[in-house]
Amino acid sequence: MQQNPTRALGARLQQQPQRLARCPFRSSIGQRFRPIVHAGPSEENQEPGKLFGLIPSRTKGENLFERIESGEFTDTGSTKEKMTRPLRQALAKEPLFGRAVARTLAELGRRWRADAAKRMPEARGDIREIVGQPVFVPLYKLFLVYGKIFRLSFGPKSFVIISDPAYAKQILMTNADKYSKGLLSEILDFVMGTGLIPADGEIWRARRRAVVPALHRKYVASMVHMFGDCTLHGTSTLDRVVASGESIDMENYFSRLALDIIGKAVFNYDFDSLTHDDPVIQAVYTVLREAEHRSTAPLAYWNIPGVSMVVPRQRRCQEALRIVNTTLDGLIDKCKKLVEEEDMEFGEEFLSDRDPSILHFLVASGDEISSKQLRDDLMTLLIAGHETTAAVLTWTLYSLASHPEVTEAIRREVDEVLGDRTPTVEDFKSLRFTTRVINEAMRLYPQPPVLIRRALQDDKFDQYVVPAGSDLFISVWNLHRSPSLWDEPERFNPERFGPLDGPIPNEITENFGYLPFGGGRRKCIGDQFALFEALVALAMLLRRYDFVLDTSKPPVGMTTGATIHTTAGLHMRVKKRDLPGSHRQSAAAVVAATPAYAFAYSPAAAATASSSATAGSAASAGATSTGGCPFHAAAAAATAATIPAPATTAGGASIAIGAATATLGSGVSLGPSSGVGV
């Protein structure tokens, strides 16, 4: 983080929350929570890169700071003290009795002022006033007014909003023992059970100890090959889009790419959602959508007995869960048989060529766990690793659309380091600029934008006590866009993190002002995996294609789900990139030149491979040269054969998951409606 001129003002603002102890909007009912800016796209903000006015523009921000500085929002103490002050002054002039009362009032006034200074700034209002925009947007506006910690109250419900690196560090690291996942565990129970994300206490400790070793160095290296294969496989779809001249919803595309990748990585299942739809894919999306729906619904109506039988969406959800669970049980059984058959010694970096998945590691480890716990683990990893990475790729590509010079810089790096080769782990040391671009996109669009915790014990943040039982939101969005931490926080600037040969920015290098993967003991276990995945996909796609926003489609807006979604897709026109003086290898040739990645359980890929056995020698050459790997064969064949394109609209099994934007009702619980922290 670099120093900047607005920092001084921001720092002053951070020092004064106690002076804002009263809601500045309260005095003017009509102004309560009135948006300082609008979240929806407006004429001025339709230009990509202006962030659609989703956050206050520089001028608006400065005006707000000026107004705060002028004292307009400032309440310097206790209202009771202020109201009794004229009386006290009048009484003080009276001899004897009057003066005695004035002295008592003065003493009371001192106590009232001291109490007021200890009270956390509080924003009160009607929950309806923040409906209709992604919840992290009003939270940002309130942060600019109330500062680094404030209480947001709706009737009897209240939440503590944290937007300060030191406080975030206290919650996530120093005092992590004092916090649980709270609301998040309640919402995700139906799908993740006691998986790592919602679990707390001993179960979390045991599962973290079991799962983390599965993502060892050799595993991640082998996954990097698979990322390349999957990205290449998806180019058949993009080639069709190029030929058709239509645009494609890249949010949908990335969602499918990420699903294909995480399926293979976690349980060696090939969804192949990039080229087809089937009931399992539909079921996974139904479950994902339900998780997001529950995280933004005002009332936990699904807990009412009988609702799952009566409400159609809940019935569909139950059916989808049944399909997903049956599929997972099948994969677990298959894996158990494989472990019995194979004669492999289990060791620290256990990795099977036939099935390099996390599931295989967990089963082979001999850990005595129930199938239910195993299913919870798999489902958790599937959800954690899917939406997040897809969203990072979506918003990175979106940011690049308005920064062609950055795209060109990526290409220079990729052309030099990779050419048409698929990346290996070793390449990451050289793809430093591309990595910074992803780091910067994760700053502007953190996934999830808010982390959720519940205090198990009282905790203290400077003078403010947060009592046990309080629900806290750490607003990563606010941290990542804080004017006191970042120079021109709204600007997409991959160079802000300093020289390229410096460390890759993370929560430690940025002292908890940057939390793309959280921090402390509950930090993301898939951070490297995810960064490599995004890097491979971005590098390989930008090497091969030009992407331009389709301006005939609705402007891109944001909506909240578990991650930040677009409101109506990221529609882009795609062209093959002109590669002057360079020659582009066919996908089959690239696959042939890539070290073998074994992929065992792949019904869809196997089907594609066998059905396209006559699709050309390129395909079989790819298969042979990679030791008969069915996935390689399928990837190569896919380029030669005709494959149906995925739906490019946000319907069906597509990723309109976040469409249920914070549909918060009046006066009811806010729920964790700001992006659910995974």
Ligand code: HEM
């Ligand atoms: C770019 C992609 C990703 C992003 C931005 C991301 C972000 C995060 C964040 C911010 C947390 C911390 C949540 C909290 O403290 O409440 C987290 C936790 C977690 N992530 Fe990721 N994640 C990504 C990819 C992945 C992948 C690929 C996997 C698995 C292969 C994964 C598995 C997990 C798990 C299991 C946790 C919970 C850890 C625990 O509570 O002990 N994530 N992730």
